[in-house]
Amino acid sequence: MKRLLFVKTYLLFSFVICQVLLCTTSAFAISAKNLFHNPPDARTFKSAGLPLTLKAVLNGTRNVNNKVKLVAVIDGKAIDVASNQVYWDEYDRPVYDFDIFYPKKTLSYVFVMDEYGDSLRASKSVSKRYSVKRLCDFPTSSDSTEKLQQTFDDANIEERKEMVMDEIFKLLKWFDERVSRNESN
Amino acid sequence: MRVIKFFITLLLSFASASYADIVNVYVPQDFDNIKIAKGVVVAKDGTLKIIDKTNYIKFKSGTMVTFNIDTADKDVLVGAFSQDNNNERKFSTIKTLGEYVKDEVKLPVCSNKKADITLLSGQESVLSELVTTRKKRQELLYKEISKLMSEDMIFVLNNLEKYFGLTYDDPLGLELPKEDLLIRLSFLKLAIKNSDAHKLNRVRVEKEAISNTK
Numbered sequence: 001m002k003r004l005l006f007v008k009t010y011l012l013f014s015f016v017i018c019q020v021l022l023c024t025t026s027a028f029a030i031s032a033k034n035l036f037h038n039p040p041d042a043r044t045f046k047s048a049g050l051p052l053t054l055k056a057v058l059n060g061t062r063n064v065n066n067k068v069k070l071v072a073v074i075d076g077k078a079i080d081v082a083s084n085q086v087y088w089d090e091y092d093r094p095v096y097d098f099d100i101f102y103p104k105k106t107l108s109y110v111f112v113m114d115e116y117g118d119s120l121r122a123s124k125s126v127s128k129r130y131s132v133k134r135l136c137d138f139p140t141s142s143d144s145t146e147k148l149q150q151t152f153d154d155a156n157i158e159e160r161k162e163m164v165m166d167e168i169f170k171l172l173k174w175f176d177e178r179v180s181r182n183e184s185n
Numbered sequence: 186m187r188v189i190k191f192f193i194t195l196l197l198s199f200a201s202a203s204y205a206d207i208v209n210v211y212v213p214q215d216f217d218n219i220k221i222a223k224g225v226v227v228a229k230d231g232t233l234k235i236i237d238k239t240n241y242i243k244f245k246s247g248t249m250v251t252f253n254i255d256t257a258d259k260d261v262l263v264g265a266f267s268q269d270n271n272n273e274r275k276f277s278t279i280k281t282l283g284e285y286v287k288d289e290v291k292l293p294v295c296s297n298k299k300a301d302i303t304l305l306s307g308q309e310s311v312l313s314e315l316v317t318t319r320k321k322r323q324e325l326l327y328k329e330i331s332k333l334m335s336e337d338m339i340f341v342l343n344n345l346e347k348y349f350g351l352t353y354d355d356p357l358g359l360e361l362p363k364e365d366l367l368i369r370l371s372f373l374k375l376a377i378k379n380s381d382a383h384k385l386n387r388v389r390v391e392k393e394a395i396s397n398t399k
Contacts (some may be wrong), residue, residue, distance in 0.1 A: 017333040049367030067386075075368075079353070079375055082382030101371040104290065104364070106207055108253075131253060133207050136295035143297065151312040152300035158319035164363050171370040172333040178377075179251075179341055 031125035034059045035068070039130045047138065047160050048104040050167055053084075054084045056111050056127075058094045064185040072109035078149050080112075188371040208285050210256055210265035220268050224252040227262040227279070241267070250277075258285030258288035334359050342373065349376040 013107075050087040056068060070081040083096040100107075107130040114124050138160055142153035210224065224236030239252040250265040264279040305312065342357050346369070355361060358367055 012349060032229050037268060048364050049366075049371050051371075074372070077372065079372070081375060082379055082381060082386075100375065101368070108207070129253075131207055132249070133209075134292060136293045139294050139297050148302065148305060148309055148312075149297075149300045151309055151316065153297045154316045155312050155319070158316050158323070161229065161363070162319050162326070164367050165323050167328065168363065168367050168370060169326050169330055169333070171367070171374060172330060172338070174334055174374065175342065175370070176338065179338070 008054065031063045031113060033125065033127065034061070035127050036109065037127070037130065038054070039132055040107075042132050043134050045134050046102050047100050047164050050102050050135075050163060052067070052100050052102050054100060056096045056098070057089060058096070058113075061094065062088070062092050064088070064094045066094070067114040068096045069112050070109055071112055071115075072100060072107065073099065074103045074107050075105055102134075103134065106131065108132070208263055209252045210252075210254060210277045210285070210287075211247055212250055212265050212267045212275055212277040214267055215268040216267065216273070216275070218249060218270050219243055220249055220252045220270050222265065222267040224254075225264045225266065225276075226254060226256075226281075227264075229258070229260060238263070254282060256282070260262075269382065297304070328399060330357060342370075345373055345377070349373065349380075351376065 037055065038058055040052060040054070042121060043115065056070075059067070064086045068083055070083075072079055072081060081098050081100055085097050086098045087095055087097075096111075108129060110129050111127040112124060113127070126138050138157075139153070140157060142150045144150050144153060147181075186303070189292075212222065219241065220243035221240055224239050226234045226236060228234070234253075236252045239250050241248050242370050249265045250267065252265075254261075254263065259282050261282050263282050263285055264277045266276045268273050268274045283393045308360060339358055346353070346357060351369070355370065357366070359366070361369070
């Protein structure tokens with residue numbers, strides 16, 4: 001009986017030790033390698049300049065204090081992008097959103113992770129590099145001889161133009177508000 | 186020390202990222218199965234580099250091999266080869282990187298979506314009306330955009346572009362093609378938002394540092 005109790009205590013104790021060890025090692029092992037990201041499909045690319053949100057999910061932690069940024073090269077121009085928002089997904093994993101835009105031709109990027117969220121005690125790591133290339137340009141006119149197909153093509157072409165104009169208008173509004181706010185300050 | 190190491194790595198990755206070119210090389214062949222497809226780069230001094238990290242798509246009469254080249258030198262020779270299960274190899278034509286990149290300046294034009302005739306038959310007038318409405322909306326948007334793009338605003342935007350080191354051949358204005366204008370405005374907004382985020386982070390770090398010393 002005593003022996004059984006000893007074995008039970010021993011097993012419980014080793015289980016607790018293992019759990020503690022596992023937790024600490026996994027906390028230290030969180031890096032950009034734990035980031036899960038699905039790159040955008042070039043076949044679904046919209047017109048260049050329209051907004052594109054990239055999502056990165058951090059596996060193995062619930063901590064949202066890990067600071068992740070995106071270093072992107074859009075059509076040959078490099079920029080680093082701060083995360084727009086961080087939230088938990090249905091599995092309680094932190095999700096980082098990055099708002100960029102569809103490139104004219106190529107988009108390549110890496111995620112850079114700062115483990116503690118400050119630059120004083122920084123422990124940084126870089127994810128693998130993702131590259132996506134636009135496959136083709138959108139047609140600007142119809143090549144069909146059928147009337148219905150022509151009208152259908154025109155409707156699509158005008159829709160794309162409208163989306164571009166709409167986005168320019170939104171951006172100019174944003175700049176306008178910002179300039180007026182700075183002037184009033 | 187770790188931070189310095191990281192910054193050196195980041196700087197190097199930036200340098201390589203800015204010079205990186207994605208190259209698509211077509212290898213004509215009629216293999217049933219492809220075991221491997223690799224890129225080949227021959228530098229000016231004759232050194233040969235095999236690029237293992239490639240993506241490839243198999244077509245009926247050949248394979249499109251895509252890979253990254255981290256060099257700014259447009260005179261290096263670039264090619265690719267594919268190999269089947271019997272270790273038989275087929276090579277692409279070898280061209281300079283400049284030629285490959287030049288080929289890619291003009292992307293092919295996508296084909297128009299096929300209209301569903303059964304669904305749209307008899308709807309032609311509605312479709313035409315949709316086209317007219319969309320054109321009218323664009324006119325309205327253009328008027329609003331012209332109002333917002335005042336001389337003062339153009340001056341501010343051009344100065345902001347200079348401030349953030351975004352250099353272009355043409356000054357920003359309404360004369361630019363709409364897609365180019367959109368890209369430039371989007372880039373500028375990203376740069377401003379990024380600068381805001383850095384400012385916020387700096388303030389937060391300073392505050393934390395002060396509270397730690399207390």
